[in-house]
Amino acid sequence: MNAIKINQLSYKYSNNDYYSLADISLNIKAHACTGIIGPNGAGKSTFISALCGLLDDYQGTIEYQPMVGSNLLDAVKAQVALVPQEYAFYPQLTVKQNLNYFISLCAKNKSSGQISEQSSEQKSDKALINDIIEQCVLTTVANSRASKLSGGYKRRLNIAIALVKQPTVLFLDEPTVGIDPESRAIIINLLEQFKRQGKTLLFTSHMLDEVEKICDDVIVLREGKAVFNEQNSQENLLLTITFAQGVETKTLPEQYQQLSQQHFQVKLNSAVELNEQLMWLANSAMTITNLNYSANSVDRLYQGKQAELKT
Amino acid sequence: MILASLKKEALIILSDVHSIGVLLILPVAFMLIMTFAMSEQQNDIVAKTSLYLNSAENNDFSLVYQGYLAEQGFQIVDDKAQADIAIDLPTGFDERILTGLKAQSISLDILSKISPQRSGLLVELVQVALAKLRLHAYMLDSGELEDDISLEQQIEIIGDSTNVADYFLITTPEHKLASATLYSVPSWIIFGIYFIVLPVSITVINEKQNGTLIRLKTFPISSAKYFISKVSAFCLLSALQFIILTLIGIYAVPVITEQPEIVISNWPMYAFSALFIIVSANALAFLVAALVNSYEQAIVLGGGINILLAAVSGFMVPIDIMPQIMADIASFSPLYWSAEIIRAAFSGKDLGAVMSYIINLSIFSLVTMALAKYLFEMKIRKLTWN
CATH class of the missing domain: 3.40.50.300 (P-loop containing nucleotide triphosphate hydrolases)
Known part of the structure; x- marks a missing residue:
């Protein structure tokens, strides 16, 4: 409401x-x-x-x-x-x-x-x-x-x-x-x-x-x-994944935001969603070279948005 | 709400020593100072004046003239350096006093710094003394004044025969306002009442600067209602100030200045007309408050207008000795109308005598208050949260 x-x-x-x-x-x-x-x-x-x-x-x-x-x-x-x-x-x-x-x-x-x-x-x-x-x-x-x-x-x-x-x-x-x-x-x-x-x-x-x-x-x-x-949620999470060279990324869901050629980011609302994504990635058999996640803090959102606007 | 507003404004004013000074101490100080200043009688003024009389021949009539000058109240001194006024008599003064002196043969030098009003009075008294001397000489010559009596007795006889004051019964429209207290107390009560302009302006500026005005804008009260409650609160404060200044003016000022007691002859009229004066003073105050945006502007515009209006209204210099053009300007001043109403109440006149001033004040209050309300609402409407 x-x-x-x-x-x-x-x-x-x-x-x-x-x-x-x-x-x-x-x-x-x-x-x-x-x-x-x-x-x-x-x-x-x-x-x-x-x-x-x-x-x-x-x-x-x-x-x-x-x-x-x-x-x-x-x-x-x-x-x-x-x-x-x-x-x-x-x-x-x-x-x-x-x-x-x-x-x-x-x-x-x-x-x-x-x-x-x-x-x-x-x-x-x-x-x-x-x-x-x-x-x-x-x-x-x-x-x-x-x-x-x-x-x-x-x-x-x-x-x-x-x-x-x-x-x-x-x-x-x-x-x-x-x-x-x-x-x-x-x-x-x-x-x-x-x-x-x-x-x-x-x-x-x-x-x-x-x-x-x-x-x-x-x-x-x-x-x-x-x-x-x-x-804003303290449970907002940012999952960042780097796929190995040659991995086909076209099959990735729409919510995956491409940062560079093999570098992607996905915003998640809860630990449950994080779990689901990790399961999906494991089942997809795509080779991952690096994976990390962090809280999507307001500070990060703000700085990111400011940087985005400056470019 | 008006009571809450009154309490708030009263607490703010009482916590501000400058506001109390402006509303009470300043007008009371003016009442005392101006009453003292105006209470100085003619005798006091002349007695303070020292006179040196120089005669080339040091003959009889120069000594008699000296006696008449002393009778007028002058202090006769032997040293010219100590004198405020020096008179030089021509040669042959005794011979010519009856046959006729040459024009401009007596030189009169004003040696000290004396105001034009005072020097005019002194010159007149010097001339009156000479006129008495001529009568003295004539009566001696004709034998009507015996020359075997003492000089003091001769002067007393001439003084009695030239005393014409008792023949007159002088009546003026304001004969009861003869004392200095009765002239200055009403003036400075009004001056103090109109000085509400400074506390009102400063309150509004403070509210604007500290953000309370913009906060009030989001409270469930219209700016018109807020304006009316604020005006009502300040009018009540002015009423309290009016009572305090009146009591001080009636009971304290005559005692402190050793002047005759004064009374309000027409209390109902005094109270009734006070309402019009209070509303008029607050209308002017709120108009100024709606116009100014800083303390400096409030002091210059608010204080300046009040002092200028007081000056042209005859508070500082009585209106009857002002040039005609200044006296004409006074008839457009709300302070003048207000003071005239109060003087009328002191002198026992009825309401009819001051009805024109009350009508003037009412029109002035209506126009000024309407303009003040419009400007105040405009000012509030323009406030944004920055």
């Missing part, structure tokens, strides 16, 4: 003569985590801005499932929470005061049950804030002024504010940038909790190991185009 359907999305800033987003068509799966990676200037922020309804005159369509409200921004306001890369809160207020203020902005919609699928289980504001503080491990600093917090706590407060909306879809822009390993681990754990709660997560990051660990899907953006959009 898809949470967001994107069809032929293009966008050009008025002061640019090139498209920052160029003909992107893809689906974001519901209740899954999708990572958006790409070099600086690839269009990640513009892509998120478009999905958040922050761009007025884009081309193409963006549809939330279900589509609440009459336009994209209405759907976003009802379902989506945004965690910007900047600390988007009031530094003069304490953690609790920030959360109290932002929750007051949701008051009307909560009573009409528009924010969340869980609206039937709406908690009181106070209980919700306490839950969020606990969930984001902010208890010890709940009454501290936000400006006095360390970077890790600030990042968590940034996420906590998004949670007051009780969103079904959560966009996070580099949520772990510039923080210590302990805070990073807490945030990764938080994201995994969100996944378990069935939220749809979409986040940008330069930390490919994070993307690999958390994300179910990966979108690689480059020059405004989605150059790669595929399921």
Whole structure:
């Protein structure tokens, strides 16, 4: 089931003569985590801005499932929470005061049950804030002024504010940038909790190991185009085979990708598939001079795609 | 939501010492300084002026003239180097005082740096002293003034016969505003209220820069509703500021400056008109906030507009001593309308007397607030996540 359907999305800033987003068509799966990676200037922020309804005159369509409200921004306001890369809160207020203020902005919609699928289980504001503080491990600093917090706590407060909306879809822009390993681990754990709660997560990051660990899907953006959009699985394997000279390779299945004359690569989704392929090769009586396999990591996918595009 | 917004804005302002300074300390300081400055009476001004009188012949009437100058309040000094003003009497002064002095025969030198207003007043007093001297000479000559009494007694007799102040009953439209406090307190209350422009602008710039505005865009609240809640919160803060400044103006400033007490003669009108003034000040503040994009722009545009409007509205220099063109400009200033309304409330006038100013403020507020809302929404619409 898809949470967001994107069809032929293009966008050009008025002061640019090139498209920052160029003909992107893809689906974001519901209740899954999708990572958006790409070099600086690839269009990640513009892509998120478009999905958040922050761009007025884009081309193409963006549809939330279900589509609440009459336009994209209405759907976003009802379902989506945004965690910007900047600390988007009031530094003069304490953690609790920030959360109290932002929750007051949701008051009307909560009573009409528009924010969340869980609206039937709406908690009181106070209980919700306490839950969020606990969930984001902010208890010890709940009454501290936000400006006095360390970077890790600030990042968590940034996420906590998004949670007051009780969103079904959560966009996070580099949520772990510039923080210590302990805070990073807490945030990764938080994201995994969100996944378990069935939220749809979409986040940008330069930390490919994070993307690999958390994300179910990966979108690689480059020059405004989605150059790669595929399921990420830690069980993805790459099997590389070098056949002996003279071996007839025309009979190889289509999934075998030829790297050079006798050099082939095949992507596999599980150890079972690997086993099946090894069995098939053994039965085929083809002479193999070299064979190895490795995890098809996000890093490898990303580097490979970048190298491919450069050539 | 408005209460939450009010609490947020109040906490932000209270945590910022500069905002408190702008909203409370600055106007109170101006109230005190300007009340002190304006409270200096004519007698004080003249008493501070030293005068050196030089007579080539050192004859009788030059001594009498010196007596009349001292009666006007001047400090007579023997050393010209210590004098603010020096008067040189011509030869034959005694003989010619009745028959007629030659034009421009008495030289009057202003030696110190004295403002044009003050020097005009001093020259007038020097001339009044000479007029009394001529009357003195005439009455001596005609025998109406006995020459066997002391000079002090002669001067007292002339002083009594030339005292005409008691014959007049002077009534002005604002006779109750005679004291300096009553002129400056309303002006600087209004100045402080309109300085809400800086906290408002800085709050909006902060929200834009720290990303909260763009985050708010994804919250279930329209930019129009957010604008209205923010305006309402700042209007409530302005009301609180209005009350504090009024209490300080009424109870503290007269005591500190040793000026007569002042009272608000028409409290209902004061409270009613305060609402229009507060909305007008916030409309201007939000318009400026919607226009500026940096702290520097906020200070230059917000602070600059406020100071300029205060200057042309007669807050720094009373409007009645300004050139006519400046006085005409004041009649287009919302600060001037606001101050006039407050002065009217202090002097016990009814609402009808200031209705034109209230209508002006209402139109100004409507137009400015509508423009501010439009620009604010445009500003939010242009925000993207970068």
